[in-house]
Amino acid sequence: MSSRAERLRATLLHAFPGAEVAVQDDSHRHAGHSGARPEGETHYSVRVVAPGFAGMTRLARSRAVHAALAEEFGGGMHALALELRAPGEA
Structure with a gap:
């Protein structure tokens, strides 16, 4: 079974063809939250x-x-910090 980070990356690559996608699991920073x-x-x-x-x-x-x-939010993902850009945007 793949990790959620791998699933997120695969889903985003499928949804946004030609995209560059980076996913980081920050869960350890939110322990107890x-x-x-x-x-x-x-x-x-x-x-x-x-x-x-x-x-x-x-x-x-x-x-x-x-x-x-x-689907990931429905399966237990709680929070997502986003940086979303088009190519050439700073």
């Missing part, structure tokens, strides 16, 4: 640079990522 579980895999930071984000607002990009990852 709301939504944290002893086994981890609850809190992540994600960076996606996708051609499909060109012309989209920050809110639209965030909604698209959350929609793509809805």
Whole structure:
């Protein structure tokens, strides 16, 4: 079985063709916080640079990522920090 980080990366690559995707599990930093579980895999930071984000607002990009990852949120993922850019954006 793959880790949640691997599933997140695969899902985002499928949802945003041509994207560069980086996923970091930050669960260890949130031990004892709301939504944290002893086994981890609850809190992540994600960076996606996708051609499909060109012309989209920050809110639209965030909604698209959350929609793509809805199943993971339903399966115990609690928090997601996002950095979403189109190619060429600083």
